[in-house]
Amino acid sequence: MTARPVAVSALDVALLGRIGAAANVVVAARALGISRDRANYRLRRLARAFGGPVVRADRGGARHGTTVLTPLGDRIAHGGFDVVETLGPLPRGDDANRLRGTYRAGPPPEVELGPSLALRVAFRAADGERVGVALDPESIVVARARFPSSARNVLPAVVEAVTAGGGPFGRLLFVRAGGQRLRVSVTAEPIRTLGLAPGRRVFLYVKATAIRRIAAARAVSRGSPRS
Numbered sequence: 001m002t003a004r005p006v007a008v009s010a011l012d013v014a015l016l017g018r019i020g021a022a023a024n025v026v027v028a029a030r031a032l033g034i035s036r037d038r039a040n041y042r043l044r045r046l047a048r049a050f051g052g053p054v055v056r057a058d059r060g061g062a063r064h065g066t067t068v069l070t071p072l073g074d075r076i077a078h079g080g081f082d083v084v085e086t087l088g089p090l091p092r093g094d095d096a097n098r099l100r101g102t103y104r105a106g107p108p109p110e111v112e113l114g115p116s117l118a119l120r121v122a123f124r125a126a127d128g129e130r131v132g133v134a135l136d137p138e139s140i141v142v143a144r145a146r147f148p149s150s151a152r153n154v155l156p157a158v159v160e161a162v163t164a165g166g167g168p169f170g171r172l173l174f175v176r177a178g179g180q181r182l183r184v185s186v187t188a189e190p191i192r193t194l195g196l197a198p199g200r201r202v203f204l205y206v207k208a209t210a211i212r213r214i215a216a217a218r219a220v221s222r223g224s225p226r227s
Contacts, residue, residue, distance in 0.1 A: 018032060098133070103127065137183045
């Protein structure tokens with residue numbers, strides 16, 4: 001089985017940009033409202049995915065004790081989502097976050113999913129065409145507040161449930177955004193540090209190119225979480 005391509009998230013891009021400006025992981029993490037451990041986890045994840053470090057610690061000279069971007073980290077910080085392929089294929093039979101809507105050619109192109117939710121997308125279709133879309137639960141970044149990002153979709157949402165499971169991430173959030181229930185894969189650490197409990201208001205960050213078109217007949221809204 002081939003390895004799943006990395007998802008370069010809005011948070012990854014923002015984190016690298018903050019490190020580039022502050023030359024300090026702790027300061028960058030604090031500015032984004034995340035823990036140092038979570039920041040270091042994301043830096044290691046990027047390094048594994050691209051085969052090289054995205055930051056370098058300077059232990060001597062005038063910049064002693066600082067952390068700077070490597071050329072790879074700088075490329076990701078400035079190229080953002082478009083540096084790499086963001087998603088592998090969705091698992092067969094997984095109906096998580098498969099939705100139906102109406103394509104609007106724009107600009108910008110969007111899929112209207114309801115009276116209060118439209119998602120910017122990168123694919124083409126006929127204006128007014130009914131289309132199906134899928135959002136991989138692992139491609140959605142959850143934050144407590146807005147932060148500078150190249151993500152085209154920033155959705156206010158409310159956490160409805162937190163469950164065990166969720167594949168490699170270990171936990172699932174069920175959130176309500178614009179009348180749609182969405183599933184988000186997260187680790188236990190952000191649940192604790194961000195206080196992700198039912199009723200918590202959050203923001204979801206989703207890149208336009210992470211929203212994939214699928215056959216409209218197979219698109220379904222996710223129902224209630226399974227116990």
